[in-house]
Amino acid sequence: MEFKPADPEWLRKQLEGQQDILTAAAERANEYYKSKTCPECGSPTYPVLDTKNPFMADGLTPKCLLQCTYCKTLFEPDTEIRVETGEAYEPLATVADLYVQDLED
Numbered sequence: 726m727e728f729k730p731a732d733p734e735w736l737r738k739q740l741e742g743q744q745d746i747l748t749a750a751a752e753r754a755n756e757y758y759k760s761k762t763c764p765e766c767g768s769p770t771y772p773v774l775d776t777k778n779p780f781m782a783d784g785l786t787p788k789c790l791l792q793c794t795y796c797k798t799l800f801e802p803d804t805e806i807r808v809e810t811g812e813a814y815e816p817l818a819t820v821a822d823l824y825v826q827d828l829e830d
């Protein structure tokens with residue numbers, strides 16, 4: 726599904742005389758997204774429109790996923806469920822590696 730934004734001039738005309746409730750909602754969403762770091766490597770992230778599920782029942786702004794600036798992991802910000810695994814991220818050790826290391830000591 727392709728996301729097509731409405732014509733900005735048409736939108737401006739539709740919003741003339743209406744109370745601005747979107748700016749505060751967008752600022753709250755941006756602050757929330759900025760507060761999140763990558764669950765894999767801890768690096769900063771940036772929001773990416775969730776094109777498969779762009780609208781929330783209780784939200785005024787489009788729903789976003791977050792992408793890591795370093796390892797490119799794409800995840801859902803509330804649950805931190807990974808949608809795509811980053812390419813640059815390689816774990817220093819897996820649980821299995823640590824277990825084997827512990828047995829050898």
Ligand SMILES: [Zn+2]
Pocket residue numbers: 763764765766767768793794795796797798811814
């Ligand atoms: Zn990362």
